[in-house]
Amino acid sequence: MQHIKETLQQGLNDFIKSNSGNPKELYEPINYSLSLGGKRLRPILLMQVCEAFGGDIQTALPAALGIEVFHNFTLLHDDIMDNAPLRRNKPTVHEKWNSNIAILSGDTMFVKAYQLVLQTKHPKIIELLALFSKTAIEVCEGQQLDMNFETIPNASINDYIRMIELKTAVLLAASLKMGSIIANASDNDAESMYEFGRNVGIAFQLQDDILDVFGSQENFGKMVGGDIACNKKTYLLLKSIELANPKQQMELSHWLSYKDENIIPKIEGVKEIYRQLDIRKHAEQKMQDYLELALVYLNKSSLNSESKLMLQAFADELMVRVN
Amino acid sequence: MQHIKETLQQGLNDFIKSNSGNPKELYEPINYSLSLGGKRLRPILLMQVCEAFGGDIQTALPAALGIEVFHNFTLLHDDIMDNAPLRRNKPTVHEKWNSNIAILSGDTMFVKAYQLVLQTKHPKIIELLALFSKTAIEVCEGQQLDMNFETIPNASINDYIRMIELKTAVLLAASLKMGSIIANASDNDAESMYEFGRNVGIAFQLQDDILDVFGSQENFGKMVGGDIACNKKTYLLLKSIELANPKQQMELSHWLSYKDENIIPKIEGVKEIYRQLDIRKHAEQKMQDYLELALVYLNKSSLNSESKLMLQAFADELMVRVN
Numbered sequence A, B: 001m002q003h004i005k006e007t008l009q010q011g012l013n014d015f016i017k018s019n020s021g022n023p024k025e026l027y028e029p030i031n032y033s034l035s036l037g038g039k040r041l042r043p044i045l046l047m048q049v050c051e052a053f054g055g056d057i058q059t060a061l062p063a064a065l066g067i068e069v070f071h072n073f074t075l076l077h078d079d080i081m082d083n084a085p086l087r088r089n090k091p092t093v094h095e096k097w098n099s100n101i102a103i104l105s106g107d108t109m110f111v112k113a114y115q116l117v118l119q120t121k122h123p124k125i126i127e128l129l130a131l132f133s134k135t136a137i138e139v140c141e142g143q144q145l146d147m148n149f150e151t152i153p154n155a156s157i158n159d160y161i162r163m164i165e166l167k168t169a170v171l172l173a174a175s176l177k178m179g180s181i182i183a184n185a186s187d188n189d190a191e192s193m194y195e196f197g198r199n200v201g202i203a204f205q206l207q208d209d210i211l212d213v214f215g216s217q218e219n220f221g222k223m224v225g226g227d228i229a230c231n232k233k234t235y236l237l238l239k240s241i242e243l244a245n246p247k248q249q250m251e252l253s254h255w256l257s258y259k260d261e262n263i264i265p266k267i268e269g270v271k272e273i274y275r276q277l278d279i280r281k282h283a284e285q286k287m288q289d290y291l292e293l294a295l296v297y298l299n300k301s302s303l304n305s306e307s308k309l310m311l312q313a314f315a316d317e318l319m320v321r322v323n
Helices: A003-018 A026-034 A040-053 A055-080 A097-118 A124-150 A155-180 A185-216 A235-243 A245-258 A262-278 A280-299 A303-318 B004-020 B022-035 B043-050 B055-081 B100-116 B125-149 B157-182 B187-214 B235-243 B246-256 B264-276 B279-300 B303-318
Strands: none
Touching: A003 A026, A003 A040, A003 A055, A003 B235, A026 A055, A026 B303, A040 A055, A040 A245, A040 B187, A055 A097, A055 A124, A055 A155, A055 B100, A097 A124, A097 B055, A097 B100, A097 B125, A124 A155, A124 B022, A124 B043, A124 B125, A155 A185, A155 A303, A185 A235, A185 A280, A185 A303, A185 B279, A235 A245, A235 A280, A245 B004, A262 A280, A262 B303, A303 B187, B004 B022, B004 B043, B004 B055, B022 B055, B022 B100, B043 B055, B043 B125, B043 B303, B055 B100, B055 B157, B125 B157, B157 B187, B157 B235, B157 B303, B187 B235, B187 B264, B187 B279, B187 B303, B235 B246, B235 B264, B235 B279, B246 B279, B264 B279, B279 B303
């Protein structure tokens, strides 16, 4: 695991060093974005799975870097669209420079991601690029669905799951599948890894929704209650709309149209309804369902038990922030 | 020629028909952009050159479509950055929808362009994708240089030529090279076609600068004098700054800081200085230099004389709007 992290970090450093030139307005924001940190989950997983199937992590490195650069490109453009001032506690690119530079350096970053994946020396390079492209389109669809979601009147839980699947889960799934393909895993194994990643990804987003309400600042790293404050239609809110009795419906409506600057009563009020409806348990159950489904796919694969345990540990670790 | 136009139009129609799905906010702007028309220069040339080197235009079609979709993606994002209200006399995507939709449908369109190029059935597909990627980066660099250009104090003519080379010429060049590669032309021929396209592309942009000042509304299709009105640092302005005597320098400075709403005196004033300095002749000479260089590369190629004449006719036709 440590050797994978080191190889990835070296690759990222080399990429950043090579990614210079004129005009600097195009290249500095790319390197800035990539230097903000992050867990590097997707590229690490891609390389781990590649190794688990007997592949060479050096062969997998360009695709792993491509996935990480692509992921950070989507954050860069999403931050413009969401008008977000901060990313990992630092100014976003459109704040630090401006929107035009953020659009164009993002576009450049997207090409760089393709160039990295293109460097993969593998007979199935076209399949890798096709999967990468299909996934990129899905991530765009997920972002658009997310933006639409806040304005549609009757969002269903299924709509929500589909949105987070596209916005978050498919890139994790594609990372695992690309690592498998590079290791020459069988089609069945590559598909099992995709489904493992897709289900873990959905569980991970549900976990994020739970932590936003019930986590502590310390283990969440973001402002607790942020989703409630901005009426974000998460699984928790949608499930409580489904389960609420008429009195609770009225209370929810009250808080959803609450305009006072002091947001604390709203956060506490909505949390109280969540408690009455046992929403945390419902959300954790849903998350658990996806995790179990993920493990079904993991166990379908031909990986040895050590590798299965490693991937199961990864999934558990993702979820460890629940307390 | 007619069969190429028809094949391309059929391909575009098929692409637009297949390009549907949810969320519609992502797909409608793409089809809208592609339906605004345009001369389809780049894909037509790609297919023409492919045929000239004995290749099959059906094999070249996906790459030709990819180039056209990419070109329209750059226009879509450029229009956000330039805050342009109209494109081909129709509202731009960010005006008709909004900036967020324009950013994200543009990103999606970019992936679609890659997906089209990826469909090319050719042993050199990786080389095609690498050229496409390199060119995409250069077009982004050109757009950034163009945005920077308006604010740097001492822009040189060389800077200007480099900017239009990246923003306009390299995509024409890459189209010709891709058509050659798909037809299995030799490396020398593919490179000659690239240089032919690059030089024609620079000449074409110089021509556009000339027409913006000296053309008629009728044969230009845009507002004549627009570049003068917004102090655009074209070849004509930069050359006149170079050649002006102290009195003309002062007059130019006056017009460049002119703020009156009635823009006619400014346009006439700057045109008068251009006339005194014979700027049109200088610009036409520069354009001619690039055209001649283009023909040197064309003649270096192993194309038969009929094909050479066809490509020369194309270059002449591009320039025909001078009168």
